[in-house]
Amino acid sequence: MPAPPTHPVDVLLLLTDADQVLLALRDGTGYADGQWNLPSGKLEPDEDAISAVIREAREEIGLRLSPDELRLAATVHHRNSAGHARIGLVFAVPHDPGRHGLPFNAEPHKCAKIEWFPTALLPSNTYPYTTACVQAFSEGRPFALDGW
Template identity: 50%
Template sequence: MTQRYQVTVDVHVILERGSDILLCLRDGTGYRDGWYCLPSGHLEADETVVACAIREAREEIGITVDRRDLRPATVVHHLSPEGRPRLGVFFAASRWYGEPVNAEPGKCAELRWAPLGTLPSNTVPYTVAGITQYLDGVGVGLHGWPELVDA
């Protein structure tokens, strides 16, 4: 019997405040430490992508986002440099409850509001791909795959 293809699902939250978005500086994670990313995390078993976005926003930056305030932004089918596929589901929100704080100082060195069009040069490329696709109105896109896949 052939085993079904399985992929890790990442859920990202683009918090918008005017023309700025909130970024987290990774630290102590073992992956891309010193690089900026969005509040995000892995989908857990028996969890919806919406519930994951709400949970990650609460766990990482201490805010509450109502599910009605989450807008689908884009989906990125990403292939890591190590050859591991991931599916990134990106949501955007311009309304939430509470003030964002670094709620995970063991994984994040700082929070930073950055202009949507001018991300720091040390922003995780996968994150940049999702934000760019969102700004370009791409519903589903690819990142990291060989060009032949983009047919």
């Protein structure tokens, strides 16, 4: 009998500024290097999704977010080219520099740079999972499948 499915849970931050979204160019991790990605990460043991996205925002782009401003914008069930599946909880936050601070590349050992892009015009080398998350948010779809 096959083993029951295992779907890691990711949290992804969709930080917006008008019609733009902040992306990070992965570098030196062995995973999706050279591709643009939303600030994101996996849930750690005994960590809730809200705490995780706040932690990831601080670790990756140096922002201070509060739980009451996070809005679940979409859930994406993603399957990569190797057939591994995961669940992504996409939280949207409009950037407020006075409250959050200015984003910066807080993990230069994992990220070459961060940059703002129009949500409707993502770079061609955006990781497909990120593209699916941004599209679901832009289209107001609360759930999306990607890679199935």
